[in-house]
Amino acid sequence: MIIEYIRYRVPDAQAKAFEEAYRRAAVSLQTSPFCHTYDLARCEEQPESYILRITWTSTEDHLRGFRGSPQFKDFFAEIKDYVSGIEEMRHYQPVDLVPSLYEWAGGAEAFEKLFTTFYAHVAQDPILAPVFAGMNPNHPKHVAAWLGEVFGGPKTYSQRHGGHRHMISRHLGRALTETHRHRWVDLLIDTADEVGLPADAEFRSAFAGYLEWGTRMALMFSQPGAEATMSEPMPSWGWGEVRPWPR
Numbered sequence: 001m002i003i004e005y006i007r008y009r010v011p012d013a014q015a016k017a018f019e020e021a022y023r024r025a026a027v028s029l030q031t032s033p034f035c036h037t038y039d040l041a042r043c044e045e046q047p048e049s050y051i052l053r054i055t056w057t058s059t060e061d062h063l064r065g066f067r068g069s070p071q072f073k074d075f076f077a078e079i080k081d082y083v084s085g086i087e088e089m090r091h092y093q094p095v096d097l098v099p100s101l102y103e104w105a106g107g108a109e110a111f112e113k114l115f116t117t118f119y120a121h122v123a124q125d126p127i128l129a130p131v132f133a134g135m136n137p138n139h140p141k142h143v144a145a146w147l148g149e150v151f152g153g154p155k156t157y158s159q160r161h162g163g164h165r166h167m168i169s170r171h172l173g174r175a176l177t178e179t180h181r182h183r184w185v186d187l188l189i190d191t192a193d194e195v196g197l198p199a200d201a202e203f204r205s206a207f208a209g210y211l212e213w214g215t216r217m218a219l220m221f222s223q224p225g226a227e228a229t230m231s232e233p234m235p236s237w238g239w240g241e242v243r244p245w246p247r
């Protein structure tokens with residue numbers, strides 16, 4: 001992940017138009033598969049100063065996939081009319097001040113224990129067992145590698161198991177139902193308790209948030225005729241609105 005900072009100087013008379021232009025540009029940022037988060041802030045002491053902060057999957061992705069788009073070129077051309085200067089436009093490597101969800105959970109060992117136990121339960125579950133009847137015996141390890149990478153661990157799934165594209169392809173055409181999805185989530189949360197995954201409110205809210213998102217995506221991709229965006233990069237999940245309590 002990379003953080004781009006752009007510092008603008010905007011005359012007071014242009015501030016409204018500048019902010020409006022960024023509200024429109026937010027649609028492009030929102031739909032870019034390479035953009036994780038973005039925000040624009042105005043300086044209290046020097047209201048003509050603005051900082052735009054965008055987190056991208058990588059500098060390379062961002063330059064290739066986004067700046068190159070005609071839509072954003074038009075936007076940059078428009079923005080020039082409102083700003084009297086761009087004082088900085090640089091990319092920064094984030095310095096981790098809090099552990100990743102992967103580290104907090106206990107690393108690879110914790111994820112492998114979680115999914116080995118989970119899929120043993122799945123095999124006995126009347127709703128889920130038929131869905132996983134032909135399961136690859138390495139499936140629990142692969143899903144553990146997937147979640148570890150999404151939660152900030154090593155890029156094992158991308159490098160050895162086919163990355164996001166492969167994960168999506170494994171759900172295509174399975175016609176999963178809400179009953180399957182619901183049971184999968186409930187059983188995984190029960191298994192997290194069973195194997196002793198951290199139970200603090202902050203970790204569990206991020207964990208549950210990802211499970212809600214991930215299972216709804218899996219359900220969506222599994223529907224007949226679903227159009228999967230196979231070229232999307234791996235998702236990257238963080239703490240969200242709450243930070244871990246120091247321990």
Ligand code: HEM
Nearest residue numbers: 131135136139142143146167170180181184211214215218
């Ligand atoms: C957060 C939600 C989910 C994640 C992260 C996830 C992850 C994965 C991954 C990484 C694979 C490919 C494994 C490999 O590379 O071999 C996979 C396959 C599969 N997933 Fe999911 N999945 C999710 C939700 C679901 C749900 C809700 C169901 C059904 C109830 C489901 C059913 C399957 C099945 C049947 C396969 C193929 C298993 C095999 O034959 O090896 N997934 N999933």
